[in-house]
Amino acid sequence: DADVTQTPRNRITKTGKRIMLECSQTKGHDRMYWYRQDPGLGLRLIYYSFDVKDINKGEISDGYSVSRQAQAKFSLSLESAIPNQTALYFCATSDTGDSNQPQHFGDGTRLSIL
């Protein structure tokens, strides 16, 4: 089945370290997204990309960067991790259309920064 795959699933690291979270998809979707999930705050958008040459900031992009290496790959980087970036991170994809399309999520990466 076509899917959205995130690696790693869990990561523990120290303050100041650079971290990369990876997302790949076999759904053939052009649109990809990165969210973080915190208890009581729901899902908040970090970055999104509509194609390889298109990168856009979401509502909470400070401290993060992204790279869209190919249609199927979208990675999220924390250049210098800090403890309040401890969260559950989700990648999602959606198809292109005239109207909004459902988003399909990966299994998430649980990131802990000490």
Next chain:
Amino acid sequence: GENVEQHPSTLSVQEGDSAVIKCTYSDSASNYFPWYKQELGKRPQLIIDIRSNVGEKKDQRIAVTLNKTAKHFSLHITETQPEDSAVYFCAATPGTYKYIFGTGTRLKVLA
């Protein structure tokens, strides 16, 4: 600004009873309203969605209603079962890419 309010934050029901979760959105441009179910340790999964040209949609035991005038939409689960226990998120879409998620409702179905 754009936001989605979701209530209640927690909901406990007896197995077989109905559950209702309500969301209110602020941006009248929103035209697509998905609902996601997230089981413990799992990814959010789309369970039902509704577009703004429809007032109600049903899929077996779940239904969603939309009141555009009041900017309200609700998820209804009938004949609840233990496997319905999860966190449910609503979302509104004020733009072609933008999902604004509610803060989630933790549903517990008591056997």
